Amino acid sequence: xxxxxxxxxxxxxxxxxxxxxxxxxxxxxxxxxxxxxxxxxxxxxxxxxxxxxxxxxxxxxxxxxxxxxxxxxxxxxxxxxxxxxxxxxxxxxxxxxxxxxxxxxxxxxxxxxxxxxxxxxxxxxxxxxxxxxxxxxxxxxxxxxxxxxxxxxxxxxxxxxxxxxxxxxxxxxxxxxxxxxxxxxxxxx
Amino acid sequence: xxxxxxxxxxxxxxxxxxxxxxxxxxxxxxxxxxxxxxxxxxxxxxxxxxxxxxxxxxxxxxxxxxxxxxxxxxxxxxxxxxxxxxxxxxxxxxxxxxxxxxxxxxxxxxxxxxxxxxxxxxxxxxxxxxxxxxxxxxxxxxxxxxxxxxxxxxxxxxxxxxxxxxxxxxxxxxxxxxxxxxxxxxxxxxxxxxxxxxxxxxxxxxxxxxxxxxxxxxxxxxxxxxxxxxxxxxxxxxxxxxxxxxxxxxxxxxxxxxxxxxxxxxxxxxxxxxxxxxxxxxxxxxxxxxxxxxxx
Numbered sequence: 039x040x041x042x043x044x045x046x047x048x049x050x051x052x053x054x055x056x057x058x059x060x061x062x063x064x065x066x067x068x069x070x071x072x073x074x075x076x077x078x079x080x081x082x083x084x085x086x087x088x089x090x091x092x093x094x095x096x097x098x099x100x101x102x103x104x105x106x107x108x109x110x111x112x113x114x115x116x117x118x119x120x121x122x123x124x125x126x127x128x129x130x131x132x133x134x135x136x137x138x139x140x141x142x143x144x145x146x147x148x149x150x151x152x153x154x155x156x157x158x159x160x161x162x163x164x165x166x167x168x169x170x171x172x173x174x175x176x177x178x179x180x181x182x183x184x185x186x187x188x189x190x191x192x193x194x195x196x197x198x199x200x201x202x203x204x205x206x207x208x209x210x211x212x213x214x215x216x217x218x219x220x221x222x223x224x225x226x227x
Numbered sequence: 228x229x230x231x232x233x234x235x236x237x238x239x240x241x242x243x244x245x246x247x248x249x250x251x252x253x254x255x256x257x258x259x260x261x262x263x264x265x266x267x268x269x270x271x272x273x274x275x276x277x278x279x280x281x282x283x284x285x286x287x288x289x290x291x292x293x294x295x296x297x298x299x300x301x302x303x304x305x306x307x308x309x310x311x312x313x314x315x316x317x318x319x320x321x322x323x324x325x326x327x328x329x330x331x332x333x334x335x336x337x338x339x340x341x342x343x344x345x346x347x348x349x350x351x352x353x354x355x356x357x358x359x360x361x362x363x364x365x366x367x368x369x370x371x372x373x374x375x376x377x378x379x380x381x382x383x384x385x386x387x388x389x390x391x392x393x394x395x396x397x398x399x400x401x402x403x404x405x406x407x408x409x410x411x412x413x414x415x416x417x418x419x420x421x422x423x424x425x426x427x428x429x430x431x432x433x434x435x436x437x438x439x440x441x442x443x444x445x446x447x448x449x450x451x452x453x454x455x456x457x458x459x460x461x462x463x464x465x466x467x468x469x470x471x472x473x474x475x476x477x478x479x480x481x482x483x484x485x486x487x488x489x490x491x492x493x494x495x496x497x498x499x500x501x502x503x504x505x506x507x508x509x510x511x512x513x514x515x516x517x518x519x520x521x522x523x
Contacts, residue, residue: 085520086520092257094254096251102251103250112521113518113520114520116284116323116518117283120265121471123265124266124438203470
């Protein structure tokens with residue numbers, strides 16, 4: 039044991055942490071992910087849009103997470119927005135919708151090459167106090183180091199225990215189309 | 228010693244990995260936003276009173292107010308159902324905090340108009356504001372034929388003005404309460420014992436029974452010595468029932484008039500004598516100007 043051993047030993051874990059962090063630091067994010075939903079029935083078309091959702095994607099593991107404030111969804115009609123928050127999604131009690139998932143074939147995404155990748159995303163969507171598994175196809179478009187992710191899928195309103203009174207059941211679709219669009223930039227650079 | 232450090236190394240690396248796996252969203256700092264508290268009442272009226280709420284910007288609200296006769300009319304009047312007074316009104320939201328309205332009541336053939344500005348909005352988050360407050364200015368012109376056409380009558384004698392401050396809070400999901408200090412000015416009064424300016428304080432609340440049904444109550448206290456002795460304070464109890472674009476308000480009230488100068492300062496019915504009207508308001512909203520929503 040000599041006197042240099044201690045600094046060397048100290049350096050080792052540090053180097054290791056740095057290495058691990060570098061390896062995992064290929065993260066991408068946005069605070070302006072757009073989420074839209076569309077309810078389409080013969081009587082009424084309803085849509086709402088949220089343009090301030092958070093999204094983080096970890097290129098090293100393929101994990102992707104979204105978070106959207108329910109109150110951030112905007113409707114053309116003020117009363118619909120009020121009812122959406124008060125009666126349907128109960129945003130005071132359940133303020134956020136959160137998706138945590140995994141991109142299956144994430145390894146083929148190379149941020150250095152401008153290409154479009156079609157990928158599969160699966161994970162859990164938590165909304166209105168209910169968690170449901172969701173699987174959807176998404177397109178990841180690599181452009182100049184940024185990733186543009188788009189996806190479209192359907193969710194069943196009843197799955198999330200959103201009650202629709204019989205009086206308006208013909209005006210609100212049982213399955214709502216959800217569109218997601220997020221332009222992700224590298225995190226921490 | 229060496230093993231010890233290696234262990235730490237391994238542990239720190241793993242922990243670092245683990246932390247990154249757990250919650251990606253926590254990597255983003257959440258910006259604190261101001262969240263406005265909405266829907267303290269289902270519509271912009273409690274029963275007769277203006278509530279804390281405004282008509283949303285770009286929305287037209289068509290109101291039908293209807294009061295049957297009083298219950299003490301007995302069987303002969305079918306407990307009031309033989310008679311009716313109505314008010315038809317239109318409220319329009321210039322913006323989310325500024326509403327204008329017009330109405331016409333059959334009671335004393337009165338036209339009325341108002342402006343209402345919500346200058347404080349209850350909010351949480353970045354800007355924390357415990358209450359909402361609105362200013363209401365109304366005027367009314369009564370167009371009954373002159374009682375004494377032979378004397379000099381002035382148009383100004385037909386005019387009434389109300390200034391009201393509405394201060395309140397949505398305490399939780401189901402309970403909201405408001406106070407409204409009010410001044411009603413009458414250009415002409417019946418006798419010289421009555422004051423032209425009448426001051427009072429109203430209290431109103433609602434309690435939600437279900438998501439779409441609430442029970443509402445309102446009471447107007449008048450300071451003593453301002454009005455004739457037969458004038459009674461207005462007290463109303465009722466339900467709000469919301470069905471999509473409509474709000475139905477069903478209630479019992481001792482006020483015949485549905486506008487401020489009437490139900491505050493001209494109310495002669497008393498609950499004790501059965502001078503109670505059954506009545507309803509129907510509110511139907513139409514979106515005239517759709518909000519611009521950034522679309523994907």
